[in-house]
Structures are given as structure tokens and as C-alpha cells.
Amino acid sequence: MLIRNATLPDGHQRDVRVRGESIVEVGRDLDTSDQHVIEATGKRLFPGMVDAHVHFRQPGYPHKETWETGSRAAAAGGVTTVVDQPNTDPPTIDGEAFDQKAEFAADSVVDWGINGGVTADWIPNVLLRRRLFALGEVFLADSTGDMGIEADLFADALEAAADNDVPVTVHAEDADYFNDDAKARDDADAWSAFRTAKAEEKAVERACAVAKEHDTTIHIAHTSTPEGVDIASEAGMTTEVTPHHLLLSRRDLSELGTFGRMNPPLRREKRRQKLYERVVDGTVDMIATDHAPHTCEEKDASIWDAPSGVPGVETVLPLLLAEARDADSGLTYGRVRDLTARNPADVFGLPQKGAIEAGKDADLVLVDTTETSEINGEALHSKCDWTPFEGRDAVFPEWTMVRGTVVYERGDALADDATPQEDVFYDHGGQNVRGADSERLE
Numbered sequence: 001m002l003i004r005n006a007t008l009p010d011g012h013q014r015d016v017r018v019r020g021e022s023i024v025e026v027g028r029d030l031d032t033s034d035q036h037v038i039e040a041t042g043k044r045l046f047p048g049m050v051d052a053h054v055h056f057r058q059p060g061y062p063h064k065e066t067w068e069t070g071s072r073a074a075a076a077g078g079v080t081t082v083v084d085q086p087n088t089d090p091p092t093i094d095g096e097a098f099d100q101k102a103e104f105a106a107d108s109v110v111d112w113g114i115n116g117g118v119t120a121d122w123i124p125n126v127l128l129r130r131r132l133f134a135l136g137e138v139f140l141a142d143s144t145g146d147m148g149i150e151a152d153l154f155a156d157a158l159e160a161a162a163d164n165d166v167p168v169t170v171h172a173e174d175a176d177y178f179n180d181d182a183k184a185r186d187d188a189d190a191w192s193a194f195r196t197a198k199a200e201e202k203a204v205e206r207a208c209a210v211a212k213e214h215d216t217t218i219h220i221a222h223t224s225t226p227e228g229v230d231i232a233s234e235a236g237m238t239t240e241v242t243p244h245h246l247l248l249s250r251r252d253l254s255e256l257g258t259f260g261r262m263n264p265p266l267r268r269e270k271r272r273q274k275l276y277e278r279v280v281d282g283t284v285d286m287i288a289t290d291h292a293p294h295t296c297e298e299k300d301a302s303i304w305d306a307p308s309g310v311p312g313v314e315t316v317l318p319l320l321l322a323e324a325r326d327a328d329s330g331l332t333y334g335r336v337r338d339l340t341a342r343n344p345a346d347v348f349g350l351p352q353k354g355a356i357e358a359g360k361d362a363d364l365v366l367v368d369t370t371e372t373s374e375i376n377g378e379a380l381h382s383k384c385d386w387t388p389f390e391g392r393d394a395v396f397p398e399w400t401m402v403r404g405t406v407v408y409e410r411g412d413a414l415a416d417d418a419t420p421q422e423d424v425f426y427d428h429g430g431q432n433v434r435g436a437d438s439e440r441l442e
Helices: 066-078 095-105 151-163 180-184 192-195 197-213 225-236 243-247 252-258 269-281 316-325 332-347
Strands: 002-007 015-021 022-027 035-038 044-047 049-054 079-084 111-114 135-139 168-171 239-240 365-369 399-402 407-408
Touching: 002 044, 022 079, 044 332, 049 066, 049 316, 049 332, 066 079, 066 399, 066 407, 079 399, 095 111, 135 151, 151 168, 151 197, 168 197, 180 192, 197 225, 225 239, 225 269, 243 269, 243 316, 252 399, 316 332
Parallel strands: 002 035, 049 079, 079 111, 135 168
Antiparallel strands: 002 015, 015 022, 044 365, 365 399, 399 407
């Protein structure tokens, strides 16, 4: 297959030859003989996104999301690798739970990784022999799944992970800095007032200090404050920012209500703007969604009873591409590539992913950045059928390819006239990016 005249994220126009599962050649005016040719003139070709933080809810909560529905949503948004977190039921804290989740992951149309969890009941000597993507998110305060741990166990987990050459990601909030006075309120903003910005700052500071004591590095998940980003960066650790912390703030809660409750919560607009600056300037390493679907019925509750989390795996890359269309945003297409593909592949050691280069997996996304469409939650493919980004402009993929196989084509891109077409998903088996079986590589 030859993808001809595609504009790459750096602005250069190139042909990309794919054979089997890999990119075999990138250049100008490549020979088209005996090739299936895709004409991409005027369109941009991106490496598929590596979303290092999703919650596909299976096993335990398939009414919220399954590996089939979640991975289809990922593919429709240009995400070609997803990494599932451990707070399912059962939690992924031992070998048996890992193996059970891996069986469900066989339904995924995109490639995947599975993170292992840390609780007082975890079995590290068995869990760490599995082909884990990473350890974490290690919860320093309770969130969905009640997996918050104490300081001593965190230090033990860092040691065990280092001994087994497994990365560690951290959910950094310190409950000692939660504001209990906010519990007297019942407005949507009460959750942000309760789980304070200082709670994140202090937890990031402590987590980085413990990591340095053990001569290791950690990755801070869903960093929601510029202060947290700066602390981690200065300590030599890496960070991710979610699309909701990047694009939404507490001023959106009057419209979102309890649908805007997540952990960590939305911050004030000035903090959001400073966080955006750090995403643009390179201080933040990657964007990851923390895709956390719940049903509308579950979210339609009081601020103290609604579950935390919002969906995002299908809308993250389209939202970022729409931002990059605006020269005033400061966000370039090259920076979007780095945040979504190159950097997560580098940070988590995925040499086959993250770039449009010969020898890499052919994980590719074709988009037409000259056109935008409005996000409509009911038209998305996640099982939960809603989004906090309703009505926002986005640039959705025309098609998404995983290891040389087109797994998704957008309906209106397929239509050659005004006749509406359904989105099409193709049969494809995603693979564990750490290896095909359940045992870790020696």
C-alpha cells in the first residue's frame, strides 16, 4: 500500500509505503507500480495516538464500557494504542486478574497495554511477572475503586517496580489537604473546592521525593495544575495532562453540573491557561485522556454521590487538531504529534510506536484539517453516549490504521455524494504492546 502526497505533522509532503504491519519507506515520488494507492493530497497523516491512560471498565462494569466499545471509540478518534488502568472489578493486582483482563482485551480493535495495581492485597511477585505496561496508576488518595495506599506501600511498590524494570504512574492527590468545609455545599463546584489544587501539589512533591530517594523515576498521571507540572519537571519526572484539564475549567461547571466531576477536579480558569502554556512550551510530556465512562443515569446525581470521571478517548486527538488549526493557540501539528504519539512511546519504551518512520508499526491516522465538525455525544462510539465537549469543534479522522490494517473509516469520508454513510469498523485483533503472552520477557 502506498499513501501518496500526505502532509506529515512537520509540514513536509511525503509518500508513505506500508507493507504488512510496518512502514517500509517514507520519501518523495515513490514508485507506485503494483501498489494499492491512497491519494492523500491536501490531507495530513499522523502517527496513531498512544493513550497511556484509559478505564475500559471490563471486567466488572461492562454497562459503562467494554473493550469492544472502548477500542472502537479509540479507533474512531485516531487512538491506536490504549493502556487500561487497574481499578476494575476485580482490581488488576495479581496474575489471575491480569489474565482475566487480557482475555477481555482480545476484543480490542486497537493495540493495548494493561497496568497493574497496588493495594495492601496485591501479589507483586506474580503480578510483575506478567507483561505489564506499567505499575499504576498508583493511587495516593482514594478515587474510583478505593485503591488509595499508604506511604510505606508506595515506597515498596517503587522498589519492586524498579527491580523488575516496570514503569510507575502515580495518581497524585494528598487527602490531608482536602477541604472538608466544602462538604457543606451542594453546588457542582463543591467537588473542585473539596479536592484542592494544593492536594495535588503536595502529593506530586512527596511522590517525586520518594522516587528520588529510591533512585527511580515516576510518571504523574492527569496533572491538573501548573504547579504540579513544574514540581515534577524540576525533579526529572514526566507528566501527562488530560483534554478536560487542558480545555475545561471551573467556570464550565455551571453548564456541566455533576457531569463535570472527576479526580483530580477541574481547576480555576487562570490555572487552566497556565497549564495550557506548559503543554505548548514542552514542559508537559504527553496528553492522555483518563477516559472514564459512566452512564448518564449514574452521573445524574448529587455532587457527592455522582461517580468521578468523563469519557475522552474518541475526542482527544480531534480536539487537539482543532486547537492546532488556530494559530493563536500556540499549539502546532508537530507538537500534537509529540504529545500524543512520539513522547508517550519514548517515555514508556515502545520503540515500534509513535512515529511515521521506516521500521515502525504502520499505526496511521489520515485527517483533513481544513474541515471541522461539532462533537455530538450521541454520535460517538463509547457505550456511555455523552461527552463534556458537546458542540465543540473537532477534526475527526477519515480513517485509522493499526499495524497496516485499516480498522475504521468515517462514514461521511466514504460517501462519494450526498448519501449518508455509516461509520465502518473492520475486524482486527489488537495486541499487547508488551508481548503476545501473559509472561514477561526475560
